[in-house]
Amino acid sequence: MLAAMVTRFSPDDPLAGLTVGHHVDPAPREHWTTVDVRAAALNQHDLWSLRGVGLKPDQLPMVLGTDGAGVTPDGREVVLHAVVGGASGHGVGPDEPRSLLSERYPGTIAERVAVPTWNLVAKPSELSFVEAACVPTAWLTAYRMLFVTGRAQPGQRVLVQGAGGGVATAAIRLAAAAGLEVWVTSRDETRRARALELGAAGAVASGERLPVRVDLVVETVGAATWSHSVRSVRPGGTIVVAGATTGDPAAMEIQRVFFLEIAVLGATMGTRQDLEQLLAFLARTGVRPVVDSTVPLARVGEGLARLARGEQFGKVVAEV
Known part of the structure; x- marks a missing residue:
């Protein structure tokens, strides 16, 4: 073969x-x-x-x-x-x-x-x-980050770091379809515009301060965006990590994490049941x-x- x-x-x-x-x-x-x-x-x-x-x-x-x-x-x-x-x-x-x-x-x-x-x-x-x-890798990871590990609820705000990648694109579409207010970062203006077309409520340049704090951050970039993630999440909010394409951050900003009681959680792929539920979600909502x-x-x-x-x-x- x-x-x-x-x-x-x-x-x-x-x-x-x-x-x-x-x-x-x-x-x-x-x-x-x-x-x-x-x-x-x-x-x-x-x-x-x-x-x-x-x-x-x-x-x-x-x-x-x-x-x-x-x-x-x-x-x-x-x-x-x-x-x-x-x-x-x-x-x-x-x-x-x-x-x-x-x-x-x-x-x-x-x-x-x-x-x-x-x-x-x-x-x-x-x-x-x-x-x-x-679906089985990028979209399943995004689904698990948002709804299983991150426990996102309709009406909450979520930040997706780095528009354009498979997980980030999936997170934008899934979160918007589930009724979340989605914010996205990207260095590229064209990618920010496309993120808005996919359902994001707002898109800013990488590292730019958000006008609001978010409940949940979808973090797959790592060193290049970590500080922005920590500073963008609300007190008591959650950062879900499923990758570090730019490497590990030099500083974890531990003081901010514990003082603001930020939860940092890891996610990898998803279960077979997660995959079945995600496929049903796509079939029923028309999201592709x-x-x-x-x-x-x-x-x-x-x-x-x-x-x-x-x-x-x-x-x-x-x-x-």
Whole structure:
């Protein structure tokens, strides 16, 4: 089968370690299902894998991809929950630590992928394969940050740091659809304007003071925005962290955190139940993932290059 793989690590030029070529088909395995992939969204996780983060040399070649939607051998249209192992243990046993597809097991940017059968979630007919493929990583993370970890309620205010990325774009759309007042930051005026089109109530330049304090901050940027997040949340408010693309902040501003009783919580992906609920939310509300662009599997390097340059607004998706 055709697949996009990490064949060597390249910390400074991640695309140099990418190979799109033949890979062996998944072998049959009890309690697992091989899915014919129709679409696979690209993520920052794929670029980190190409840099060598989270993988060892003896795991190469490793098929990239955590997001996918496709068709099972019996014709069911499904979305793949990317988390394998951990507390559930379905398909691998309860003692295996949690991992994402493309970390221990081959990922989704391929013609076929094998996953524990328990990880299959029915794709709503209202969503296309491309739209559905955007959901399991970025959109699921945003959903969990807002409504599970952050416990956001309609009428509250939320700040989303860094418009344009997959999680940020998802957070804007989901929060606005749920009745939250959304504020967004970005260095780019065009991205701020697009955030307003997606439903944000206001958009400011990165680091600019907000006219109001927010109840919740969706933080995935890290060092570049951390101080602004701490100073933008109300006393007793919450900052939910699910990434640090600009690295760890040099100063955590601990005094402000404890004096204002700010809660700092971490979130990673979401559960299978979260994914089912999110897909139902999208189907019922008409909210759809923002797709920046699509590329054929054979040219997935072009999509990853766009992601690496930070040019995308929304999700880049490989179609199979």
